Amino acid sequence: MNVTLSEAEKVIDAAKKKAESKGTKMDICVVDTGANLTAFARMDGAWLGSVDISIKKAKTAIFFNMDTAQLSPMVQPGSPLYHIEHSNQGLITFPGGVVLKNKAGEIVGAIGVSGSTVEDDHEVAEAGAKAL
Amino acid sequence: MNVTLSEAEKVIDAAKKKAESKGTKMDICVVDTGANLTAFARMDGAWLGSVDISIKKAKTAIFFNMDTAQLSPMVQPGSPLYHIEHSNQGLITFPGGVVLKNKAGEIVGAIGVSGSTVEDDHEVAEAGAKAL
Amino acid sequence: MNVTLSEAEKVIDAAKKKAESKGTKMDICVVDTGANLTAFARMDGAWLGSVDISIKKAKTAIFFNMDTAQLSPMVQPGSPLYHIEHSNQGLITFPGGVVLKNKAGEIVGAIGVSGSTVEDDHEVAEAGAKAL
Amino acid sequence: MNVTLSEAEKVIDAAKKKAESKGTKMDICVVDTGANLTAFARMDGAWLGSVDISIKKAKTAIFFNMDTAQLSPMVQPGSPLYHIEHSNQGLITFPGGVVLKNKAGEIVGAIGVSGSTVEDDHEVAEAGAKAL
Numbered sequence: 001m002n003v004t005l006s007e008a009e010k011v012i013d014a015a016k017k018k019a020e021s022k023g024t025k026m027d028i029c030v031v032d033t034g035a036n037l038t039a040f041a042r043m044d045g046a047w048l049g050s051v052d053i054s055i056k057k058a059k060t061a062i063f064f065n066m067d068t069a070q071l072s073p074m075v076q077p078g079s080p081l082y083h084i085e086h087s088n089q090g091l092i093t094f095p096g097g098v099v100l101k102n103k104a105g106e107i108v109g110a111i112g113v114s115g116s117t118v119e120d121d122h123e124v125a126e127a128g129a130k131a132l
Numbered sequence: 133m134n135v136t137l138s139e140a141e142k143v144i145d146a147a148k149k150k151a152e153s154k155g156t157k158m159d160i161c162v163v164d165t166g167a168n169l170t171a172f173a174r175m176d177g178a179w180l181g182s183v184d185i186s187i188k189k190a191k192t193a194i195f196f197n198m199d200t201a202q203l204s205p206m207v208q209p210g211s212p213l214y215h216i217e218h219s220n221q222g223l224i225t226f227p228g229g230v231v232l233k234n235k236a237g238e239i240v241g242a243i244g245v246s247g248s249t250v251e252d253d254h255e256v257a258e259a260g261a262k263a264l
Numbered sequence: 265m266n267v268t269l270s271e272a273e274k275v276i277d278a279a280k281k282k283a284e285s286k287g288t289k290m291d292i293c294v295v296d297t298g299a300n301l302t303a304f305a306r307m308d309g310a311w312l313g314s315v316d317i318s319i320k321k322a323k324t325a326i327f328f329n330m331d332t333a334q335l336s337p338m339v340q341p342g343s344p345l346y347h348i349e350h351s352n353q354g355l356i357t358f359p360g361g362v363v364l365k366n367k368a369g370e371i372v373g374a375i376g377v378s379g380s381t382v383e384d385d386h387e388v389a390e391a392g393a394k395a396l
Numbered sequence: 397m398n399v400t401l402s403e404a405e406k407v408i409d410a411a412k413k414k415a416e417s418k419g420t421k422m423d424i425c426v427v428d429t430g431a432n433l434t435a436f437a438r439m440d441g442a443w444l445g446s447v448d449i450s451i452k453k454a455k456t457a458i459f460f461n462m463d464t465a466q467l468s469p470m471v472q473p474g475s476p477l478y479h480i481e482h483s484n485q486g487l488i489t490f491p492g493g494v495v496l497k498n499k500a501g502e503i504v505g506a507i508g509v510s511g512s513t514v515e516d517d518h519e520v521a522e523a524g525a526k527a528l
Binding site: 047052056072076077086095118 | 326327329350351352355
Binding site for chain 2: 449481482488
């Protein structure tokens with residue numbers, strides 16, 4: 001079960017609307033269960049550096065089947081996954097990557113959002129995920 | 133002058149329609165004049181390997197302000213640009229990357245398409261470019 | 265609006281003069297708004313390792329439209345952007361990257377300086393930025 | 397004996413003048429004998445893809461103490477150095493990289509030029525090299 005392109009477009013549209021309602025400009029990425037890019041959109045004026053960060057957030061979420069916000073405490077100095085970011089050609093382990101589930105609750109992909117505070121990023125990613 | 137997200141979405145929609153009319157499944161990427169990702173879509177069932185190829189085709193086109201089809205003859209063994217692909221962390225120099233121009237004829241970005249024969253890829257990219 | 269080469273050369277000249285006045289040897293880089301290299305100079309005897317650092321500082325500043333000094337507190341352990349440096353093939357998030365603005369206040373690129381203390385690096389980058 | 401920054405600037409100025417006289421827009425790079433960047437300039441409107449190519453041409457020339465034009469025949473299929481471009485994180489082996497020599501004939505660095513035909517690139521690099 002993989003997110004389809006039309007579902008990914010719905011997810012991105014919902015995320016864009018949430019971003020606009022918050023006055024933010026986001027880079028938004030959707031990957032499938034194989035961690036491969038399904039769709040991407042950079043809102044006009046969104047940070048260039050967030051292109052890669054949004055992609056890495058989405059990949060990181062699907063790599064471990066959990067939101068990146070759950071990883072954040074585990075990657076701190078002294079914590080179990082310290083420096084996990086060195087794997088997989090670079091992970092992003094702060095909030096903004098959220099798994100996508102279908103109505104049956106199965107994971108079908110992930111969304112990654114970057115372009116504002118990590119709280120905003122996570123909120124916009126959640127809004128996208130809810131569109132499924 | 134950079135392609136906007138809504139323009140990039142129009143370009144991708146036109147490319148998708150052309151791909152569907154040909155019975156092909158494509159990965160389609162749009163970059164701006166700085167070679168940064170603006171939008172991307174992978175049609176359901178399109179090759180995974182074409183995600184990166186479509187991105188590299190779009191980047192290659194904007195890197196040199198020309199369609200990748202124009203580069204193909206120049207990169208053959210014995211030709212002037214042999215092995216140029218080793219630069220810029222990997223180029224794709226076969227057809228499917230096409231520059232995007234606005235009504236005034238200015239280059240505003242590029243589209244890269246991959247997923248079928250290079251003839252199909254180029255034709256679908258052209259169809260996307262004409263939507264501007 | 266992108267910094268031109270002659271503007272970039274003015275920026276680098278001003279940075280060099282400031283570095284000389286402080287008895288330091290700097291690597292100095294200017295990128296445009298697309299994060300692409302516009303000009304670079306390594307002062308005689310400046311650290312080799314600072315070639316890449318100065319380039320990454322300039323890119324990091326334009327990636328997020330802010331001076332790298334603003335990022336430094338946000339990337340510490342326990343802070344929101346911890347390990348953001350794993351994105352974009354490597355960021356540098358300590359001081360020395362400064363955005364370049366034209367007279368109208370629009371961002372036209374960024375300067376990155378490396379070769380001494382981060383305080384010196386930032387001061388020299390600021391001196392360069394003021395030349396615009 | 398390494399090229400100094402002021403010598404590198406003279407080399408780049410001479411290359412720029414030659415490029416202008418030919419109506420071309422070039423990316424121009426100078427490296428020292430350690431293959432480290434000394435100076436770089438992208439003429440306004442020069443290809444983005446040529447940033448990396450000019451750097452790789454200069455590095456390739458100093459890596460082997462010969463102009464890249466001398467390498468071109470040796471890297472063809474069936475020739476001794478076939479696929480040498482896979483080393484050193486990417487070489488460029490077509491013309492445009494030229495070694496820099498001081499008055500005594502000692503190699504002090506290299507210049508790499510990219511942005512037009514390989515003949516133009518080589519001619520502009522030669523013009524730069526002659527400024528020493």
